Amino acid sequence: MKRWLLTLMLSLLLTGCLLDGFDLPAGYRPAHPGAVAPIADRTVLHARLDPVKGGDVYLRFFGTGPTSYVVEKFTVLPDGETAALPPAHVRFVPLDADHYALYWQIAAVPGQGYAVVRFDAGRMVALAPPADQAAVIALGGRHGLAATSRVTGGFALEATDESRVLAFLATLAARQDLRATVFSPVADLPPPLRTATLAGLGAHVPRLKRADLGDEASAQAFAAYARMRAEDGGGFGHYLVARLAANGWGMAADSALAIREAESAMRQGVPEAGHVIGAVHYHGLGVPADPARAYPFARKAAEAGSPAAMALLGLALRDGQGVARNEAEARRWFRRAADAGHAPAHALWADLVLQDQSADGDRAAIEALEAGIAQDDVFAYSLRGFMHEHGRGGPRDLAAATTMFLAAAERGDAYAQFLAGERLRAGQGIAQDIPRGRALLAAAAQAGIADARAALERPDPAPQAVKKGCVEDWCKQALAATDAHLEDLKLRMRKLRAELRTCPKLENPNLSCSELDAPPPASTSADGSPRVVYFFVYGCAKCAETGTFIKAWSDRRGVFVYRIPAIWSAGVNTEMARAYYALKALGVADALDGKMFEAVRGGRFRSWTVEEFVALATANGVAEGKARAAFGSPMKATLDQARDASRLYRLDAVPALFVNGRYQIGLGRDDAQTLADLDALLDELLAQEAMR
Incomplete structure (x- = not known):
C-alpha cells in the first residue's frame, strides 16, 4: 500500500472511533446493563499500530464512576507524526465469561460505537471484525441489524435496540476469525508523545458543546475527568475545568472557579483559556458584566488562535462594547472564527454581510449559513429562514422559511419557537397543527418572548381544510x-x-454517472433545495475549464454549488486547499480562480509556500499584508472539513460532482461536447429529484 494512502486511512480511522468495530447512529441510547470496571484508574495500555509499518497506540483510562471511564487515545503514525482523539466515554458490558462489549462515545465530535475485547493476563485484546465482510453483514441481518462496511475499516450498524446489538456482538465474539490487537500495560506515556498530543487534545476544548457531553451522568463523569486532568498538571486540564465551570456543565456553575482555572491554564502555556475569562466578564456570568475588562482577555485568546475568542472579539467590535465600534474589524474576526470551525460565527458574519443589501452579499451569506447549518448551528437555521421569508438570495419562499424556523425551534431558539408556533397554528408554509403550534408558543413565552405571550392570548385560527356540505x-x-x-x-x-432515482443512460464515454448507496451526512439541504457539490484541485488540468462551466451553470440555473478543494493526504493537496480558502477569505476566489490554474500550469507553484501565494495575490491587486495574513491564518477546522468531505463522499478522482448526495458525476475530458452533455445531465438529475 502506498505510504500516503496508509497515512490517510490511519488518520481517518483515528478521527472516527476509539477502536475498530461498529459505529452506532446518533439515536442509539444504551442503558449498559451489568456494566463492570475491569481496568484500574489511570491505567495506560499500549499496542503496535501496524505490525509491518510500525507506529504506536496508547489508551489512558480515567475512572470517573463505579463502572464508567473517560479514555484518551494517543497515536504515533508510522512516519512519526502524532495524533490525539478527543476524550471518549467508555463502559464495559459483559457478553460472556470472557468477552466484553467496549462502548465508546466521543466528546466534542459526534460518534459512538462498540468494540469487542477480552482480557488475558493483564492485557486487553481488541478483537476487530473478520476480513469476511459478507459474513458480518449476514450475521447482522440474522439479528435484525443492518450492517454496512466503512471505507476506513469496521462497520456501521443501523440499530437502536440495545438487546439486539449486544446479542449480535456476543455471537460475533464466539467466532475464531476475529483479528486481535494486544494492548499491554505500561507505566505511562512517553514524555515527548505526552507533550505533543496534549496540545492536540487541548484543541478540542473550545469546540465542546453541552450536547457533546451526553446526559447529565455522562456530563458529570466528564467533569470528574477534567478535574483529574487538572490535578495531573498541564494547562489542558485547567482550561477544560474552566469551560465546564463557566457554563455549569457536569458541575454547578462557578464563575470564580472558572476564572481561577483559566488563569492557571494561561500560566501553564494555554493563552486560549483567556477566552473563558473574557466570556465571564463580557456576558456577566456570575459577575457584573464588564465588556471593557473582558476585551484584553478575549483579544489575547483570539490572537492565540481561540475560535470562540475570535467570535467574542467580533461581538465586542460589532456592538462597541468595551472597545470602539468597528464593523470592518468585526467582520474580519467573525470570518476568522468561522474558518477556524466556530459554528455560530458563520451566522454572525452573514448577518453583517446581509446589511450590504447586494446580490453578491446575499450569495456569500447563503454559503456561510449553509456552512453553519452543516455544523448544526441554531442561529444559521434562523437567519436562513429570514432570508427565505424576505426573498433575499432568491424568490420569497414561506414554506422554506417555516422549515428553517422549525429546525431552529427544535434546537432551542426561543424566537424561532414563536415564529414556528405561529405558522403551525395558522398553517402558513406547513400543514396546520394547532396543538403543536401552541406548545411551541408556550415554550417561547416561558423563555421570555413577549410576542409569544401576546399570541397565546389571541384565539386560535379556524381549522383549515374543513369539508363542508x-x-x-x-x-x-x-x-x-x-x-x-x-x-x-x-x-x-x-x-x-x-x-x-437512477442515472440516465449516457452516450458520451467521457461522462460518467453513478448512484450512491447511502447519502453522506448533510448532503441534502434542510429546506429541500438542490445541493450540488463540486470537488476540484488546482493541480487538475480538467478542473479549470470544468470549474468555469460549473460557475456559469450555477448562475444560469440559480442553483448554489458548494466548491470543495479535494484533500486526500497531507502535503500538497492540503496546501492547495489552503490557497483556495485564503482567496475565499480575501473575497477574490472567483476572480482569481483562473489565475491560480494558470499559475499551477506555468510552474509558479512548486512548494506551495506563503511566498508563492503572496506573489500571485499581489500581482492581481491584493495587498501583501492581507495576502500573507490570509494564507497563514488558522484554518485547521476548515481544512479538516474539506478532508472529511473528501472521505465521506469516497472521492477517488477530480473533477467530481455530487447531486443531493445521490448521484456522482465524473468527467474524463473537458471538451465542449462533454460540458454540453454535463449541462443536460445536471438538468435532468435536478428535474428527477424535484419529483420526489
Whole structure:
C-alpha cells in the first residue's frame, strides 16, 4: 500500500472511533446493563499500530464512576507524526465469561460505537471484525441489524435496540476469525508523545458543546475527568475545568472557579483559556458584566488562535462594547472564527454581510449559513429562514422559511419557537397543527418572548381544510372512498419516484454517472433545495475549464454549488486547499480562480509556500499584508472539513460532482461536447429529484 494512502486511512480511522468495530447512529441510547470496571484508574495500555509499518497506540483510562471511564487515545503514525482523539466515554458490558462489549462515545465530535475485547493476563485484546465482510453483514441481518462496511475499516450498524446489538456482538465474539490487537500495560506515556498530543487534545476544548457531553451522568463523569486532568498538571486540564465551570456543565456553575482555572491554564502555556475569562466578564456570568475588562482577555485568546475568542472579539467590535465600534474589524474576526470551525460565527458574519443589501452579499451569506447549518448551528437555521421569508438570495419562499424556523425551534431558539408556533397554528408554509403550534408558543413565552405571550392570548385560527356540505351518509362514504383512492395514488407516485432515482443512460464515454448507496451526512439541504457539490484541485488540468462551466451553470440555473478543494493526504493537496480558502477569505476566489490554474500550469507553484501565494495575490491587486495574513491564518477546522468531505463522499478522482448526495458525476475530458452533455445531465438529475 502506498505510504500516503496508509497515512490517510490511519488518520481517518483515528478521527472516527476509539477502536475498530461498529459505529452506532446518533439515536442509539444504551442503558449498559451489568456494566463492570475491569481496568484500574489511570491505567495506560499500549499496542503496535501496524505490525509491518510500525507506529504506536496508547489508551489512558480515567475512572470517573463505579463502572464508567473517560479514555484518551494517543497515536504515533508510522512516519512519526502524532495524533490525539478527543476524550471518549467508555463502559464495559459483559457478553460472556470472557468477552466484553467496549462502548465508546466521543466528546466534542459526534460518534459512538462498540468494540469487542477480552482480557488475558493483564492485557486487553481488541478483537476487530473478520476480513469476511459478507459474513458480518449476514450475521447482522440474522439479528435484525443492518450492517454496512466503512471505507476506513469496521462497520456501521443501523440499530437502536440495545438487546439486539449486544446479542449480535456476543455471537460475533464466539467466532475464531476475529483479528486481535494486544494492548499491554505500561507505566505511562512517553514524555515527548505526552507533550505533543496534549496540545492536540487541548484543541478540542473550545469546540465542546453541552450536547457533546451526553446526559447529565455522562456530563458529570466528564467533569470528574477534567478535574483529574487538572490535578495531573498541564494547562489542558485547567482550561477544560474552566469551560465546564463557566457554563455549569457536569458541575454547578462557578464563575470564580472558572476564572481561577483559566488563569492557571494561561500560566501553564494555554493563552486560549483567556477566552473563558473574557466570556465571564463580557456576558456577566456570575459577575457584573464588564465588556471593557473582558476585551484584553478575549483579544489575547483570539490572537492565540481561540475560535470562540475570535467570535467574542467580533461581538465586542460589532456592538462597541468595551472597545470602539468597528464593523470592518468585526467582520474580519467573525470570518476568522468561522474558518477556524466556530459554528455560530458563520451566522454572525452573514448577518453583517446581509446589511450590504447586494446580490453578491446575499450569495456569500447563503454559503456561510449553509456552512453553519452543516455544523448544526441554531442561529444559521434562523437567519436562513429570514432570508427565505424576505426573498433575499432568491424568490420569497414561506414554506422554506417555516422549515428553517422549525429546525431552529427544535434546537432551542426561543424566537424561532414563536415564529414556528405561529405558522403551525395558522398553517402558513406547513400543514396546520394547532396543538403543536401552541406548545411551541408556550415554550417561547416561558423563555421570555413577549410576542409569544401576546399570541397565546389571541384565539386560535379556524381549522383549515374543513369539508363542508357532507351531511348525508352517502356523501361521507364517497369522500372516504375518494380519500382512500388519493392515498393509493400517492403511494404509487412515491414508488415511481423512488424507481426514477437512477442515472440516465449516457452516450458520451467521457461522462460518467453513478448512484450512491447511502447519502453522506448533510448532503441534502434542510429546506429541500438542490445541493450540488463540486470537488476540484488546482493541480487538475480538467478542473479549470470544468470549474468555469460549473460557475456559469450555477448562475444560469440559480442553483448554489458548494466548491470543495479535494484533500486526500497531507502535503500538497492540503496546501492547495489552503490557497483556495485564503482567496475565499480575501473575497477574490472567483476572480482569481483562473489565475491560480494558470499559475499551477506555468510552474509558479512548486512548494506551495506563503511566498508563492503572496506573489500571485499581489500581482492581481491584493495587498501583501492581507495576502500573507490570509494564507497563514488558522484554518485547521476548515481544512479538516474539506478532508472529511473528501472521505465521506469516497472521492477517488477530480473533477467530481455530487447531486443531493445521490448521484456522482465524473468527467474524463473537458471538451465542449462533454460540458454540453454535463449541462443536460445536471438538468435532468435536478428535474428527477424535484419529483420526489
